[in-house]
Amino acid sequence: MRPISYVRTEGADGIDRAVGLVTADPDSHFLAGGTTEVDLLRQHVLAPNRLVDINRLPLSGVEELPDGGLRIGALTRMSEVAAAPAVQERLPMVARALVLGASAQLRHMASMGGNMMQKVRCGYYRDGESPCNKREPGAGCAALGGVSRTHAVLGTSEHCIATHPSDVAVPLVALDAVIRTRTADSERAYAIDEFFLPPGDTPDREHPLTHGELITAIDVPTPPLARRSLYLKVRDRESYEFALVSVAAALEVRDGKVSGVRIALGGVGTRPWRARRAEDALVGGPATTASFDLAARAELAEARTTPMNAFKPELARRTLVRALETLTRDGSQS
Ligand SMILES: Cc1cc2nc3c(=O)[nH]c(=O)nc-3n(C[C@H](O)[C@H](O)[C@H](O)COP(=O)(O)OP(=O)(O)OC[C@H]3O[C@@H](n4cnc5c(N)ncnc54)[C@H](O)[C@@H]3O)c2cc1C
Structure with a gap:
């Protein structure tokens, strides 16, 4: 058995602490709802030495922005966002995508930040053994000549055909949402179109975040x-x-x-x-x-x-x- 250490961060100061801990250690991962992280850890696909629990950071809730948009905290649970009256009234496609995802139990655990960072459901990625360029760059792609019924048909490359799994990311892309993050020394904002990277020659690079960069919120326009x-x-x-x-x-x-x-x-x-x-x-x-x-x-x-x-x-x-x-x-x- 491989030992893993666990650190809980909390309070407003905890944001910098969490970012600092993960940034300083390539083998540390953030832990939010754990519905992706813990699954993949058990399957030996992810192998962090330390989990930095971010669940008690003050990054929850759906807030009004001065321009009429909504700011969804990264730790807001999928079920909470789906039930928010402002989301139901102004963004029914977002509420519906959330309700149709996963199961009720998972929606209560899973956070919006974690949802943006969830990993592909390709069986070859998840078995931890098959050739997979996403898991091990240069290893090859078993899905290309393998079982590919659920795989992607748009934006594929000769190195990866895994489908992006998130439901709620789909309406967020349609709405030109913005992903807000915190690094050790800056705050950043990514247009969602630039956040999810095509596989191209580097399918292991799924988003532009640096190691330890924390998603703090998602800003969603409400046209x-x-x-x-x-x-x-x-x-x-x-x-x-x-x-x-x-x-x-x-x-x-x-x-x-x-x-x-x-x-x-x-x-x-x-x-x-x-x-x-x-x-x-x-x-x-x-x-x-x-x-x-x-x-x-x-x-x-x-x-x-x-x-x-x-x-x-x-x-x-x-x-x-x-x-x-x-x-x-x-x-x-x-
Ligand atoms: C059985 C099952 C069925 C599912 N069905 C669906 C479905 O139908 N539709 C759908 O859209 N999704 C589905 N999911 C995926 C689910 O929505 C995601 O697992 C969940 O949203 C991840 O959120 P989490 O808070 O649990 O993240 P975690 O598992 O805690 O984290 C996921 C990853 O993101 C990183 N991370 C977490 N939070 C942050 C942050 N704030 N900043 C930077 N990095 C962060 C973690 O380090 C980890 O690598 C399903 C999952 C399961 C297990």
């Missing part, structure tokens, strides 16, 4: 069109399952024309996938099934599939069209 938004998740079973395909969409229609739209896809990309091509194709055009279909096809034109996940582009097309049709009708979710 008026987001009040009419939804998150549609297609999965192999009705609950407690990751997305095969998901769509976060917000739509504003005036005189039959699309005046504003935000779309992001989950379950299909190596990162939560902002569907800018679809958005560009839709704005100013008619809000009809035919134009929704053309926009979805434009977004998925560059999908690269394996024999096992070749169904995904078509499933994503249908899910996106259905999401936009639903928003055009009454916005109610199914």
